[in-house]
Amino acid sequence: MIVENQIKDILKSRKVHLTLIDPDEQTPEGAVEIAKAAIRGGTDGIMLGGSTVDGADVDNTAKALSKNIDLPIIIFPGNTSNVSKYADAIFFMSFLNSNNPYWIIEAQALGAHSVKKSGIEAIPMGYLVISPGGTVGWIGDAKLVPRNKPKIPAAYAMAAEALGMRFFYLEAGSGAEEHVTPEMVAYSKKATDNMVLVVGGGIRNGESAYTVAKAGADVIVTGTIVEETDNVEAKINEIVSSIRKAND
Ligand SMILES: CC(C)=CCC/C(C)=C/CC/C(C)=C/CC/C(C)=C/COP(=O)(O)OP(=O)(O)O
Numbered sequence: 001m002i003v004e005n006q007i008k009d010i011l012k013s014r015k016v017h018l019t020l021i022d023p024d025e026q027t028p029e030g031a032v033e034i035a036k037a038a039i040r041g042g043t044d045g046i047m048l049g050g051s052t053v054d055g056a057d058v059d060n061t062a063k064a065l066s067k068n069i070d071l072p073i074i075i076f077p078g079n080t081s082n083v084s085k086y087a088d089a090i091f092f093m094s095f096l097n098s099n100n101p102y103w104i105i106e107a108q109a110l111g112a113h114s115v116k117k118s119g120i121e122a123i124p125m126g127y128l129v130i131s132p133g134g135t136v137g138w139i140g141d142a143k144l145v146p147r148n149k150p151k152i153p154a155a156y157a158m159a160a161e162a163l164g165m166r167f168f169y170l171e172a173g174s175g176a177e178e179h180v181t182p183e184m185v186a187y188s189k190k191a192t193d194n195m196v197l198v199v200g201g202g203i204r205n206g207e208s209a210y211t212v213a214k215a216g217a218d219v220i221v222t223g224t225i226v227e228e229t230d231n232v233e234a235k236i237n238e239i240v241s242s243i244r245k246a247n248d
């Protein structure tokens with residue numbers, strides 16, 4: 001089954017958790033160990049990417065993961081080189097609030113051929129970076145959305161849906177001190193009909209994960225915490241079990 005349908009299938013009964021692995025933070029073998037622990041902790045898939053990652057690191061890590069795990073491997077591209085035939089899918093994203101057309105549509109045009117050649121599934125996604133935005137906000141020359149303005153992301157979410165994008169990512173920035181507000185999540189969810197709402201950046205514990213899930217996030221992403229914790233399985237389990245409670 002294609003990854004988009006796998007995610008949508010799970011969403012019929014509960015919310016989804018994805019673990020983001022940064023290929024430049026460890027060896028491919030290290031990434032496999034992290035992914036296996038995250039799977040034991042209850043994650044639903046692995047996102048692979050970083051804002052400053054080399055294409056060879058993505059490819060080698062995707063290759064090692066594909067040999068060792070059964071869950072979906074989704075590339076979260078930082079640039080056109082971040083494509084690998086060893087992944088199952090790629091979030092084919094447009095950085096909607098970038099001031100630079102490169103990140104809105106040029107990188108996609110330049111990367112389209114290698115995505116097609118790789119044979120992996122492209123999942124169309126609108127990507128919106130909220131203050132503080134972190135490294136990705138800086139790299140992507142973002143017109144950062146103020147944290148206290150939930151109607152702005154909702155407008156982008158509606159526009160993205162009208163343009164045919166099926167996923168919408170509210171990003172506070174990797175390692176952000178605070179995740180996006182529940183108001184922002186709720187407004188974007190209510191403004192759209194069938195959009196899969198992905199929320200990430202600054203989610204480090206069960207309580208934060210519960211807050212964004214309860215507000216309407218369909219997919220909750222955690223990355224940095226995996227790099228910081230000594231016990232990946234326990235940490236992911238804390239986050240996943242809190243997300244499960246938000247289904248009730
Ligand atoms: C669709 C294709 C082929 C390319 C699109 C490329 C686009 C639009 C990228 C958006 C801009 C960008 C740099 C996104 C990166 C998203 C990402 C992988 C964030 C994770 O960042 P980390 O590397 O964890 O951040 P730190 O460096 O702060 O740890």
Ligand SMILES: O=P(O)(O)OC[C@@H](O)CO
Pocket residue numbers: 020171172173174175176199200201202203221222223224225
């Ligand atoms: O690293 P964290 O803060 O979990 O953020 C995950 C993701 O949203 C970053 O692009």
Ligand SMILES: [Mg+2]
Pocket residue numbers: 022050174223224
């Ligand atoms: Mg990172």
